[in-house]
Amino acid sequence: VNSEHKSSHFLIKTLYYALVTAVIAGVLYCVYLFAVPFIASILCVFILGPVVNYFEVKGMKRLQIIIVIYALIAVSLTGAVFFLGPPLARQMRTIISDLPEYAEIITNTVSGIQTFAEKKFPQAAIPDLNQILRSRMPSKGGLNVDSVIAWSSSLFSVLSVIFLVPVVTFFLLADGHMVEKLLLSMVPNRYFEMVFMLFDKITGAVKLFLRGQFIDAGAVGVLTTIGLTAIGLPYAIVIGLVAGFGNLIPYLGPIIGFVPAFFVIIATGSFSVFMLIKVIAVFVLVQTVEGIFIYPIAVGKSVNLHPLVVIVGVTVGGQIAGIPGMLFAIPVISVLKVSVEVLYSGLKSYSII
Amino acid sequence: VQNPIWDFIFNREKDHKDMVELLKSLPVFDGLSNNELVIVERMLHMRKYAAGEQVFEEGKPGIGMYIVKSGEIEIVKRIGASKNARLAVVGKGQFFGEMALLAEMPRSAGGAATCDSVLFSMCRPDLVQISERNPVLANKIITNLSRLISLRLVKANENLEKLQIQLDELKASNKKSEAAGEQ
Numbered sequence: 030v031n032s033e034h035k036s037s038h039f040l041i042k043t044l045y046y047a048l049v050t051a052v053i054a055g056v057l058y059c060v061y062l063f064a065v066p067f068i069a070s071i072l073c074v075f076i077l078g079p080v081v082n083y084f085e086v087k088g089m090k091r092l093q094i095i096i097v098i099y100a101l102i103a104v105s106l107t108g109a110v111f112f113l114g115p116p117l118a119r120q121m122r123t124i125i126s127d128l129p130e131y132a133e134i135i136t137n138t139v140s141g142i143q144t145f146a147e148k149k150f151p152q153a154a155i156p157d158l159n160q161i162l163r164s165r166m167p168s169k170g171g172l173n174v175d176s177v178i179a180w181s182s183s184l185f186s187v188l189s190v191i192f193l194v195p196v197v198t199f200f201l202l203a204d205g206h207m208v209e210k211l212l213l214s215m216v217p218n219r220y221f222e223m224v225f226m227l228f229d230k231i232t233g234a235v236k237l238f239l240r241g242q243f244i245d246a247g248a249v250g251v252l253t254t255i256g257l258t259a260i261g262l263p264y265a266i267v268i269g270l271v272a273g274f275g276n277l278i279p280y281l282g283p284i285i286g287f288v289p290a291f292f293v294i295i296a297t298g299s300f301s302v303f304m305l306i307k308v309i310a311v312f313v314l315v316q317t318v319e320g321i322f323i324y325p326i327a328v329g330k331s332v333n334l335h336p337l338v339v340i341v342g343v344t345v346g347g348q349i350a351g352i353p354g355m356l357f358a359i360p361v362i363s364v365l366k367v368s369v370e371v372l373y374s375g376l377k378s379y380s381i382i
Numbered sequence: 383v384q385n386p387i388w389d390f391i392f393n394r395e396k397d398h399k400d401m402v403e404l405l406k407s408l409p410v411f412d413g414l415s416n417n418e419l420v421i422v423e424r425m426l427h428m429r430k431y432a433a434g435e436q437v438f439e440e441g442k443p444g445i446g447m448y449i450v451k452s453g454e455i456e457i458v459k460r461i462g463a464s465k466n467a468r469l470a471v472v473g474k475g476q477f478f479g480e481m482a483l484l485a486e487m488p489r490s491a492g493g494a495a496t497c498d499s500v501l502f503s504m505c506r507p508d509l510v511q512i513s514e515r516n517p518v519l520a521n522k523i524i525t526n527l528s529r530l531i532s533l534r535l536v537k538a539n540e541n542l543e544k545l546q547i548q549l550d551e552l553k554a555s556n557k558k559s560e561a562a563g564e565q
Contacts, residue, residue: 085515206511210427218429221503222438222445225427229507378443 066193073198074205075236076243081202095202099195113266120264131296138295227375234367241328242277242360248323249276249315253286256311262304264293272315278359280339283316334363398423401451401502407475408449410526418519425512426502431455431495437479440492444482446505450474453499459491471496480527483509 060067077098084094201208209228216224250273257265272286290308334342339359346358376382402419405411411419431437431453438444440460448455450472457470457478469491472478478493483506513520 082514086517206425213427218431218435218437221427221429222442222505225505225507226443226445229505380442 063193066190066197069190069194070197070201072239072243073194074201075239077198077202078205078236079240092203095199099199117266120267124264124267131292134296135292223375223379223381227372230371230375231368234371235364238328238363238367239360244327245319245323246273246276248327249273249282249286249319252315252318253311256315257290257308260304260307260311262290262293262308264289268293272312274356276319277356278339278343279334280336281343283312287312334359334366338362401426404449404451404475408477409530410447410477410480410523412526413522414519418516418522421512421516421519422504422523425508426504427508429501429503431499431501433495433497435495437493437495437501438489440490441488443486444479444489446503446508447477447480447483448493448501448503449477451500451502453501454496455493455499455501456496457491457493481531482506484524484527484531 080098081091081094085091213221213225213228250269253272254265254269257268262268268286268290271289272282275285276282278285287308290312291305294304294308342358342362343355346354346356346361348354350357373382398420401423402416405419405422406414411422414422426449428451429437429448437448437455440458452474454474455472455478456468457472458466459469461467470478472493479489481487482489483504486506509520509523512523
């Protein structure tokens with residue numbers, strides 16, 4: 030009788046675990062489908078959370094604060110579309126329409142370099158650089174706004190991000206603790222303390238890191254835009270955006286911002302040593318200000334990735350997901366590194382590993 | 383059954399009120415207003431333990447304190463390799479493990495349920511969150527905790543003094559009996 034009893038338990042257990050596995054698989058599939066808006070919402074929560082807490086301490090109700098923040102964001106976004114939108118769109122449009130012309134200037138420069146090199150080193154077999162360059166360049170009219178949009182994302186993912194991110198962010202900001210409590214309630218007693226501690230430490234470290242990176246990148250973007258506008262370089266907003274995002278990558282960040290600036294100097298035909306010095310001065314100044322004033326406050330103790338890890342990470346990221354992959358490789362690696370470090374010391378203290 | 387999912391959906395009123403009443407009677411939450419008790423109640427994690435199940439193990443990092451809603455928990459300390467000493471039995475409406483709320487350190491004793499028990503836990507991350515969102519409330523809780531721990535320290539010192547006196551007496555009588563044996 031006892032063994033029969035046991036086998037029926039086994040059946041129930043198996044069914045239970047199968048059900049749990051199915052639920053987890055289902056949840057993971059949903060997470061996969063909504064990964065982008067979901068991660069974006071969590072980022073927003075990490076950034077907005079302290080703001081909401083700050084005003085809650087001042088005695089306001091959480092829900093009211095969130096509504097006020099949403100209203101402010103809506104107003105400033107509308108403002109940004111009105112004031113920043115037209116120049117940004119104009120810069121984008123001129124870049125796209127002037128690209129063939131710039132290509133011409135660059136190929137001419139390259140031809141100059143090639144004839145110079147052939148004269149200097151007649152015995153070296155120098156390949157036709159221009160041909161290589163041309164084969165990789167967009168032809169006239171090959172790059173238009175439609176193809177850019179089609180390339181960047183489908184309509185669905187754009188809509189899902191636009192509608193889901195504010196909604197998910199709203200509920201996480203208002204009731205985030207309940208979600209956390211719900212997840213923790215599913216952890217078996219034996220692991221409750223350990224899971225809670227690890228969860229808390231990992232989210233704490235990741236929060237600090239991402240918040241710092243966001244503030245740092247934003248500051249570099251804004252400062253670069255202001256500096257380049259001041260010296261009168263065209264496409265300052267676009268280059269500022271690139272420099273801001275590029276700042277997510279340690280060591281390479283400043284160069285990533287400088288490369289498009291350098292190309293703009295050459296391609297717009299406004300090349301002069303004085304202009305080049307001015308642009309370099311802006312980048313050096315921005316990096317100095319960032320290094321002395323912003324980075325120590327915003328990021329503080331850095332994650333400290335070895336330069337080799339950065340190089341390999343950026344390369345692999347590029348292979349997997351192109352330019353976004355290169356940009357987000359280092360933040361992802363940093364987050365993983367912090368998580369594994371916390372996990373390691375945590376599991377060790379519970380003598381599980 | 384009380385369960386965070388249904389809690390989340392239906393926001394059960396009565397259970398919450400019962401819990402607030404229980405919290406009111408605990409010395410850790412002395413001086414808290416009803417609104418503050420509701421905030422604390424929302425933070426708590428409900429855990430159910432079967433008879434004999436361990437709540438936490440001695441020597442493992444602790445994360446928070448537990449309030450006994452129903453059932454009974456025994457606090458046990460290992461002495462030497464094989465002996466266990468029962469330090470306390472914690473019953474309904476009492477709490478234990480509060481030292482872990484203040485500092486991240488190994489549990490000084492283990493805790494296990496002697497019968498089926500329902501506990502509510504309040505953990506360090508919860509206290510940190512309270513202090514970020516409501517510093518006045520966090521301040522009250524931490525002051526209460528410090529007071530309780532100071533009182534316990536005073537008691538421990540008194541015990542230590544008593545033990546010292548007993549030890550001195552024992553030593554003195556030992557010396558006497560030794561002297562008597564030599565003669």
